[in-house]
Amino acid sequence: MTEIEHLATLDGQPHANVFPSSEPKTIRLTLAAGEGVDPHTHPGRDVVLYLLEGAIELHLDEETHSLEAGDIARFDGEREISPVATESSTALVVLATRATE
Numbered sequence: 001m002t003e004i005e006h007l008a009t010l011d012g013q014p015h016a017n018v019f020p021s022s023e024p025k026t027i028r029l030t031l032a033a034g035e036g037v038d039p040h041t042h043p044g045r046d047v048v049l050y051l052l053e054g055a056i057e058l059h060l061d062e063e064t065h066s067l068e069a070g071d072i073a074r075f076d077g078e079r080e081i082s083p084v085a086t087e088s089s090t091a092l093v094v095l096a097t098r099a100t101e
Contacts (some may be wrong), residue, residue: 007052007090026097031056036084042077045095054089060061064095 003019007028010016014037018026025045031037031054039059049058051067058065059082060075066086067073077082077095 007092018058019091024094027093027095029089029093031089031093033085033086033087037082039080039082039090041080042095045077045096046098047073047075047077047081048094048096049083050092052090052092055086056083056091057086058091058094059084 005018007016007018010028011017012028014030014035015029017029018028026066029037031051049067050072051069053069055066055068058067058073060079065073077098083091
């Protein structure tokens with residue numbers, strides 16, 4: 001089955017679940033300039049954050065990464081994440097269940 005959504009029409013701020021009943025979990029994150037998300041983790045997941053527009057400071061544990069539109073970050077969901085927008089930003093975040101080896 002194919003599911004298609006348009007990011008701009010999704011409900012929810014700052015998070016909108018793109019496909020609520022499907023895996024991997026896919027979230028549209030929308031932040032105004034200066035707005036951020038409190039530090040948190042995603043245990044058991046691998047995370048991919050694709051910044052569609054804007055700019056953010058991506059805090060991962062003790063590291064900070066400056067991302068601009070078009071940048072893609074991939075990291076372990078065990079890390080503490082806290083994105084902060086330095087300008088109005090929209091990102092697509094994919095939270096994939098970590099495969100067991």
